[in-house]
Amino acid sequence: MKNLLSLLLLVGTAMAKEDILAYPRAYWENSVTVWFWVAVAIYIIVAVPSIYFMVKYRYRPKENEEGAHIEGNTAIEIVWTVIPTIIVLFLGTYSFANFVKQRNAPEGALEIKVTAFMWGWEFEYPNGKKVYTFFNQVADPEKNIYLMPEKIDDSAKAYIPAGKPIKVYCTSRDVIHSFFVHEARVTEDCVPGRITKLWFQFNKPGEYWVFCREYCGTWHSRMASVLKVVSEDEFNKWLGGQEAQQTAPANEPAQPVQQ
Amino acid sequence: MAVAHVPPAGTWYGATLKEWVFTTDHKKIGMLYFITSLIFFIVAGLFGLIIRFEQSAPGIQLPGLFGQEGTDLYNYILTGHGAVMLLWWAVNVWMGGFANFLVPLMIGARDVAFPRLNAFSYWSFFGASLLVLLTLIPGNWIKMLWTGYAPYSMNDNAGPTSLYVLIVLLYGISSTGGSVNMITTIVSMRAKGIGWTKLNLFVHAIMAASLIQLFGVPSLMGSVILLFTDKYLGTNFYNPMLGGDPLLYQHLLWFYSHPVVYVMILPAFGVFSEVISTMSRKPIFGYISMALAIYAIAFVGFETWVHHMFVSGVPDWLRVLFSYTTLFVGVPTGIKIFNWVATLHKASIRYNTPMLFTFGGILMFLIGGLTGIPNAMVSIDLGISDSLFIVGHFHYVLGMALTFGAFSGIYYWYPKVTGRMYSEGLGKLSFWLMLIGANIMFFFQMYMGMVHGMPRRYPDYPPIPEWVQLMQIQTVGALIMTVAILLSLINWIKSLGGPKAEENPWKSPSLEWSMTTTPVGPNNFKKYPVEVPDDWHPYAYYKGYHTHI
Numbered sequence: 178m179k180n181l182l183s184l185l186l187l188v189g190t191a192m193a194k195e196d197i198l199a200y201p202r203a204y205w206e207n208s209v210t211v212w213f214w215v216a217v218a219i220y221i222i223v224a225v226p227s228i229y230f231m232v233k234y235r236y237r238p239k240e241n242e243e244g245a246h247i248e249g250n251t252a253i254e255i256v257w258t259v260i261p262t263i264i265v266l267f268l269g270t271y272s273f274a275n276f277v278k279q280r281n282a283p284e285g286a287l288e289i290k291v292t293a294f295m296w297g298w299e300f301e302y303p304n305g306k307k308v309y310t311f312f313n314q315v316a317d318p319e320k321n322i323y324l325m326p327e328k329i330d331d332s333a334k335a336y337i338p339a340g341k342p343i344k345v346y347c348t349s350r351d352v353i354h355s356f357f358v359h360e361a362r363v364t365e366d367c368v369p370g371r372i373t374k375l376w377f378q379f380n381k382p383g384e385y386w387v388f389c390r391e392y393c394g395t396w397h398s399r400m401a402s403v404l405k406v407v408s409e410d411e412f413n414k415w416l417g418g419q420e421a422q423q424t425a426p427a428n429e430p431a432q433p434v435q436q
Numbered sequence: 437m438a439v440a441h442v443p444p445a446g447t448w449y450g451a452t453l454k455e456w457v458f459t460t461d462h463k464k465i466g467m468l469y470f471i472t473s474l475i476f477f478i479v480a481g482l483f484g485l486i487i488r489f490e491q492s493a494p495g496i497q498l499p500g501l502f503g504q505e506g507t508d509l510y511n512y513i514l515t516g517h518g519a520v521m522l523l524w525w526a527v528n529v530w531m532g533g534f535a536n537f538l539v540p541l542m543i544g545a546r547d548v549a550f551p552r553l554n555a556f557s558y559w560s561f562f563g564a565s566l567l568v569l570l571t572l573i574p575g576n577w578i579k580m581l582w583t584g585y586a587p588y589s590m591n592d593n594a595g596p597t598s599l600y601v602l603i604v605l606l607y608g609i610s611s612t613g614g615s616v617n618m619i620t621t622i623v624s625m626r627a628k629g630i631g632w633t634k635l636n637l638f639v640h641a642i643m644a645a646s647l648i649q650l651f652g653v654p655s656l657m658g659s660v661i662l663l664f665t666d667k668y669l670g671t672n673f674y675n676p677m678l679g680g681d682p683l684l685y686q687h688l689l690w691f692y693s694h695p696v697v698y699v700m701i702l703p704a705f706g707v708f709s710e711v712i713s714t715m716s717r718k719p720i721f722g723y724i725s726m727a728l729a730i731y732a733i734a735f736v737g738f739e740t741w742v743h744h745m746f747v748s749g750v751p752d753w754l755r756v757l758f759s760y761t762t763l764f765v766g767v768p769t770g771i772k773i774f775n776w777v778a779t780l781h782k783a784s785i786r787y788n789t790p791m792l793f794t795f796g797g798i799l800m801f802l803i804g805g806l807t808g809i810p811n812a813m814v815s816i817d818l819g820i821s822d823s824l825f826i827v828g829h830f831h832y833v834l835g836m837a838l839t840f841g842a843f844s845g846i847y848y849w850y851p852k853v854t855g856r857m858y859s860e861g862l863g864k865l866s867f868w869l870m871l872i873g874a875n876i877m878f879f880f881q882m883y884m885g886m887v888h889g890m891p892r893r894y895p896d897y898p899p900i901p902e903w904v905q906l907m908q909i910q911t912v913g914a915l916i917m918t919v920a921i922l923l924s925l926i927n928w929i930k931s932l933g934g935p936k937a938e939e940n941p942w943k944s945p946s947l948e949w950s951m952t953t954t955p956v957g958p959n960n961f962k963k964y965p966v967e968v969p970d971d972w973h974p975y976a977y978y979k980g981y982h983t984h985i
Contacts, residue, residue: 272814
């Protein structure tokens with residue numbers, strides 16, 4: 178039931194601006210809403226006649242032993258070529274318009290460097306402060322399962338100010354990883370030898386997962402990280418409150434396999 | 437179960453082991469391909485079940501059974517499931533099995549154009565199959581997934597890259613030989629009177645799929661040869677530390693690996709067309725637009741590969757451009773779906789097992805197609821790339837539509853191949869269970885990916901209650917699907933001793949039904965050379981050709 182409600186919420190009407198949890202999620206939801214209703218409409222247009230025909234024209238002995246000899250109808254075939262073409266152009270253009278907003282960070286964004294490695298993330302802030310997260314920090318060694326964010330040490334979380342756009346420059350030290358924040362609906366690969374970019378903004382304080390979404394080996398599924406979204410004051414205190422260069426945490430990361 | 441069944445003398449399958457190994461007969465080679473495909477389908481399906489059980493609970497369960505190697509074992513099983521299902525089942529059940537057996541029969545030829553090349557293609561494929569079996573040995577586990585993305589595949593953590601490259605190369609040699617053979621056969625060996633507008637849509641589909649193979653496979657082979665030289669011979673195509681570019685690998689790989697999904701699905705479309713027309717007793721609606729749509733899909737399919745790389749760091753303008761071209765594939769695909777629906781209008785529909793599997797396949801393909809739109813709309817893809825939504829989507833298209841098509845085809849041509857009739861009851865039960873199980877499994881998979889954002893290729897995930905619940909629902913679906921597939925397998929094996937089939941049980945005017953014996957004789961046709969009347973058409977039910985020629 179809860180699942181159904183969230184599905185309805187997902188495709189429901191646009192939310193009031195102050196309710197928007199995160200960007201660029203708001204633009205993403207616009208595209209999803211349009212796609213969802215187009216898809217439902219097409220499904221009904223195809224499924225209803227087919228089910229009707231399936232029932233109405235089933236084989237009945239001595240009544241309709243043979244089907245009618247109809248080879249086609251050029252007019253109707255042109256109609257169902259032209260209309261889908263228009264729908265396709267509309268969907269592509271609508272997605273293009275949202276994509277521009279999803280890809281280009283607003284002015285005055287906070288810029289962060291993220292470097293991915295097997296298997297963890299390094300966040301570097303403008304003043305040189307670094308935060309590391311590793312798979313073996315979020316996994317519970319006793320039960321061999323993930324820790325939920327509330328049990329993770331705050332020193333292993335990347336702090337983010339609420340209500341401010343964050344621009345991330347992403348790269349990788351070894352293989353391809355992918356930086357993914359579900360609540361903001363944004364993904365971008367971290368490619369060795371390249372710098373890729375993405376941006377997001379959280380409006381509500383809280384803790385949000387970052388997952389790796391490009392397969393990267395043994396501990397791919399443990400390559401999680403936690404974003405701690407706090408008020409801007411608290412963020413500034415955290416950023417300046419410690420030494421600029423944080424040392425690696427006590428438990429050492431797994432050694433990345435040498436190439 | 438008594439399956440020891442002595443074939444009547446003179447049929448295509450009564451032969452000694454030596455004759456099977458050295459055969460150049462397209463029917464025997466088709467069956468060799470088909471049985472190899474089916475065996476690997478079962479193995480890869482079992483791998484899929486292991487994946488499902490592993491994901492049914494957070495944490496990693498396999499280490500409990502296999503110590504520290506557990507996660508690596510999972511990654512190996514994931515690689516095996518993907519690679520084998522795609523290359524051994526989805527491609528070769530059509531291009532090797534169905535196409536070899538049916539194309540010469542449908543165009544009135546006695547064999548394919550190059551029978552020895554055909555045998556060579558099979559034995560290369562067989563060699564690749566043996567190499568795949570070698571990966572079962574611990575230490576030989578390939579853990580780079582079927583895509584084998586560089587630079588991960590150059591890392592020792594990924595398993596034996598050389599083995600992966602050799603498998604792909606042998607497979608590629610087999611595919612290239614097979615596609616050359618099919619194209620030549622269809623172009624030059626059609627019987628008198630069978631023009632391009634009188635080919636079965638299944639033959640058009642194989643023609644288009646073979647063209648894709650011919651143009652695409654070299655790109656795949658090139659990508660893995662560069663991978664091989666990078667890892668073992670010190671070249672630097674993909675290694676960014678030495679000036680290479682990992683995205684080059686992705687471009688080369690997807691230039692083949694996106695079009696190849698049409699190699700997998702176009703023959704399924706062909707089967708849908710054959711079965712719908714036959715079981716409706718009606719010519720296919722809009723034959724010409726159906727045939728053109730097949731070639732349009734094959735052509736446009738080559739302009740869409742970047743949608744696999746929307747978040748890989750390619751320039752923004754490229755993403756938008758390929759967003760449009762990818763969406764455009766929907767137009768010819770839509771034409772096919774609308775024409776199938778229109779074929780049902782004023783029909784006389786027989787509800788037997790092949791027809792049910794075809795209906796199921798089309799409705800599932802419709803869902804798969806509509807859920808393909810968000811992957812093509814680049815703004816949505818930013819939020820769902822590499823999530824379970826993608827996995828659910830392609831399992832609707834390739835897991836369900838394709839397998840439903842293949843099962844439909846197996847039931848439809850079962851009498852032609854074996855001379856026996858399958859069990860309708862068991863077949864229908866198998867269909868309904870498969871429809872229910874697969875929908876439970878893959879619908880919730882897509883839902884989980886889009887709403888909850890679960891990334892793909894995870895053995896492990898945080899113990900979020902909704903995630904666990906959704907994963908367990910999927911496992912129930914997978915179990916129902918397993919039962920359904922087992923029922924069909926039992927049906928096919930048991931029915932080898934079943935009742936004798938009629939000569940043309942579906943009353944089809946298509947050549948493979950109307951002009952050959954059931955089962956097919958060693959020389960294919962009752963009369964040779966084959967000649968058809970001027971007004972003959974494979975879908976001309978209204979003219980009664982199924983009794984006249």
